[in-house]
Amino acid sequence: SAVISQKPSRDICQRGTSLTIQCQVDSQVTMMFWYRQQPGQSLTLIATANQGSEATYESGFVIDKFPISRPNLTFSTLTVSNMSPEDSSIYLCSVLQGNTGELFFGEGSRLTVL
């Protein structure tokens, strides 16, 4: 099973600033996904980040607001740009691994925007 580390685990940010979340995986994985979980809600897929190609964003999410990097098979970053209080959420990184197509998740990064 994949072990995923996310940094920061939590942060409090000022409106209008940007924050980059890092996701480190202990093994090489091709497919990586970024999710957002707003307070009391389910998970919403932001984008798919496969190494060697541009990230694919879901409806309602755009690259200017959530730029993603995927420089290698073990690492990715998600930036939340020009933050507003509505961006206060938990952001989760997940990877697809194994023949079963099982998803593994990081513990999440809890952002609070004031």
Added chain:
Amino acid sequence: DAKTTQPNSMESNEEEPVHLPCNHSTISGTDYIHWYRQLPSQGPEYVIHGLTSNVNNRMASLAIAEDRKSSTLILHRATLRDAAVYYCILRDNTGGFKTIFGAGTRLFVKA
């Protein structure tokens, strides 16, 4: 993506079996049925998945209706640690392996 319908919440007594239902009447022939759960303050974790046949693993069993329009996740003996939100998800692995989460069922376990 085909939609799933789950009860908002369910309650169980500790050490009793729990049957979590999921309806997916628009499931396509290539959709796998996946179950994940999310414990408080953690990321989701994989529970089980299947296509047509019933499946068992160390965590749970998955019973799939013959017409595949519904399924049931079975926890054979609920513990307090099983209190979580359980998500039933359909995923077509030909569609880029995107996993779309619905609202899920919040399971409460009473001691």
